[in-house]
Amino acid sequence: xxxxxxxxxxxxxxxxxxxxxxxxxxxxxxxxxxxxxxxxxxxxxxxxxxxxxxxxxxxxxxxxxxxxxxxxxxxxxxxxxxxxxxxxxxxxxxxxxxxxxxxxxxxxxxxxxxxxxxxxxxxxxxxxxxxxxxxxxxxxxxxxxxxxxxxxxxxxxxxxxxxxxxxxxxxxxxxxxxxxxxxxxxxxxxxxxxxxxxxxxxxxxxxxxxxxxxxxxxxxxxxxxxxxxxxxxxxxxxxxxxxxxxxxxxxxxxxxxxxxxxxxxxxxxxxxxxxxxxxxxxxxxxxxxxxxxxxxxxxxxxxxxxxxxxxx
Numbered sequence: 627x628x629x630x631x632x633x634x635x636x637x638x639x640x641x642x643x644x645x646x647x648x649x650x651x652x653x654x655x656x657x658x659x660x661x662x663x664x665x666x667x668x669x670x671x672x673x674x675x676x677x678x679x680x681x682x683x684x685x686x687x688x689x690x691x692x693x694x695x696x697x698x699x700x701x702x703x704x705x706x707x708x709x710x711x712x713x714x715x716x717x718x719x720x721x722x723x724x725x726x727x728x729x730x731x732x733x734x735x736x737x738x739x740x741x742x743x744x745x746x747x748x749x750x751x752x753x754x755x756x757x758x759x760x761x762x763x764x765x766x767x768x769x770x771x772x773x774x775x776x777x778x779x780x781x782x783x784x785x786x787x788x789x790x791x792x793x794x795x796x797x798x799x800x801x802x803x804x805x806x807x808x809x810x811x812x813x814x815x816x817x818x819x820x821x822x823x824x825x826x827x828x829x830x831x832x833x834x835x836x837x838x839x840x841x842x843x844x845x846x847x848x849x850x851x852x853x854x855x856x857x858x859x860x861x862x863x864x865x866x867x868x869x870x871x872x873x874x875x876x877x878x879x880x881x882x883x884x885x886x887x888x889x890x891x892x893x894x895x896x897x898x899x900x901x902x903x904x905x906x907x908x909x910x911x912x913x914x915x916x917x918x919x920x921x922x923x924x925x926x927x928x929x930x931x932x933x934x935x936x937x938x
Contacts, residue, residue, distance in 0.1 A: 659732075772794075775797075900933070
């Protein structure tokens, strides 16, 4: 099925970036279509309390905040669909966007497909994500004041998260499944020299115990050398094992870096294809905050509007 309408802009992905782009594109009368993807509202929908977004002094629940973003976008004429884009064709104009067998045409495309945090694949993640398990120290560290917590991982991001979390936690234990670390020497030394950080090597997490009311209570560890299982008490688990940008269906058309993040031109959201823009975590491996994603969503909508003006 082909929708013969040539839209002014299609936004692929939601979250703070995509929905802010939709607000700005809507106000510019671009009548944006938003395909929200497999996780409508993005990573914030698995975050319970958001306390660092300006304008919410008492904090706000992640899913509630994304509903507010969405309603605001709809108010300005955006159409939001809980549909998942399966492929794109940027080889000719107008651009083609596919949802299964449905084809949609657009003069510009804004990509805000985000990045998914790497998980351990444990059953407990379904219940405890946002209730003691977190993938973002900057977002959630504040909730773990004076608690004993664990950071999983052996790269720079794990060391960085652990060091940051010592501002709040009583004790941070880094758990790494090997003896050799991917982290840079300076980051590893910084963690080793921090009196609040312990490092456990050759251990992997088999399970995380707890409930949504009380949070995390302990983890089950397996020793890589002797295979022994032990219980380790802690009150929170932070994943520092990286993110995967959601670009698998885009990278044949777009320039991406070695980790798969879309490369945008300096001081803009423009990609290597004229008329295709990228915003939010799909092109930002550094900040990964709701506020910076929203800011780049605004930039993408303005860039798309200017591009369309120049076409005319």
